[in-house]
Amino acid sequence: MNTSLTFEVLLYLNSYYFGLFAVCEIGMNVVKYMNFPDLKHFSTDFGILMAVCVIELFRVILARKGNLTERKWPVLVAIFLTIPSLAGVLYFMIWQSHALRFEYIICGIQVGLQFVEIVTGILCLLPFCKTPEYY
Amino acid sequence: MYYASELIPAKFLVLVAHFTICVLLLWNSPQSVKACLTQEASEEVFRIHHTQLVVGLSVSVGMICFELFIFLIGLTMFHPTSALLSIGCHASACFLLSYIVLDGWQCGWFWWIFTFGSVVPILNDSCILVDIIINKKY
Structure with missing residues (x-):
């Protein structure tokens, strides 16, 4: 299996999926702000959403550039950037004020x-996962 | 090839949207059944319709997962005609299922959506899969 190709396909699809995810999350935050006046941590939730958007944008760009140019450092940084991004998404799932289904x-x-x-x-x-090059 | 590359993210997003709305309906199935039945419906009628809806939605989710899997491993990724058919069917199913969530339609109408939104694209993808296996195109 060509892992580089799989990684590229996943990043390509994730870049579109994250756009949809961010639009849905922003929309739902606006709806929650209008319908739930007793939201305690709205500003924190919205701030984390914006931070996740920025981190995810840099992560996808870095990972795709690193993967296409076969350089290790951008891919490594992108993998490390996945951790805060993952924590942010888990925050929306578990710890935010009102999580919808x-x-x-x-x-x-x-x-x-x-x-x-x-x-x-x-x-x-x-x-050992690199594709062999034939000259 | 250029048009195919434009269709790939569209098909992925539409499949994910259909998956999401099916899981949402499955999660909220008792309320969906109550909304589609009349006030006078007995407990037995409710139970039958609830079982039918849960089975239909579960099969639908399974079909979408299978379609997503063969799409992600690349077997149906570069078939523009199949992608167009799939996008049309799944997008219509998403639109109609969202009406079921918001309005509460008749319970029997779900099966029409199930047939045209889930069965038709999976049959098309299965034909492509059989063609790939028989003609050894992998």
């Missing part, structure tokens, strides 16, 4: 994608 599902899919990306990203860095 829809949020549980979309966050679950995002966590699954990120987990598979970490595994394929690590496999990409290992020397």
Whole structure:
């Protein structure tokens, strides 16, 4: 199996999925702000959402560039950036003020994608998983 | 090839959207059945409709997962016609299922959505899979 290709496909699809995820989350935060006046940590929730958006954007760009140019450092940094991003998504699932069922599902899919990306990203860095080059 | 590459994320997102709405309906199935039945419906009628809806939605989720799997491993990723059919069927199913969530339609209408939104694309993908296996295109 070509791990680099799998990693690239996952990153490509995740870049689109995260766009949808971010739009849904922002929309749901707006709806919650309008319908639940007793929200205690709305600003924290929204701040974490924005931070996750920025981290995810840098992570996907770095990972795709590193993977396409076959350089290790950008992929390694992208793998480390997955940890705060994963923590942010888990925050929306578990610790935020009012988690909706829809949020549980979309966050679950995002966590699954990120987990598979970490595994394929690590496999990409290992020397025995490199595709052989024939000259 | 250019058009196919544009269809890949669209198919992925539509499949994920259909999966999400099916899981959401499955999670909230008693309320969905109550919304589609009349006030006078007995406990027995409710139980029968609830079982039918849960089975239908579970099969639908299984089909979507299978379709997503053969799409992600690349077997149906570069078939633009199949992708277009799949996008059309799943997008219509998402739209109609969201109406079921919001409005509470008749329970029997779910099976029409199930047939055209889940069975048709899986049959199409299965034909592609059989073609790949028989002609050894892998």
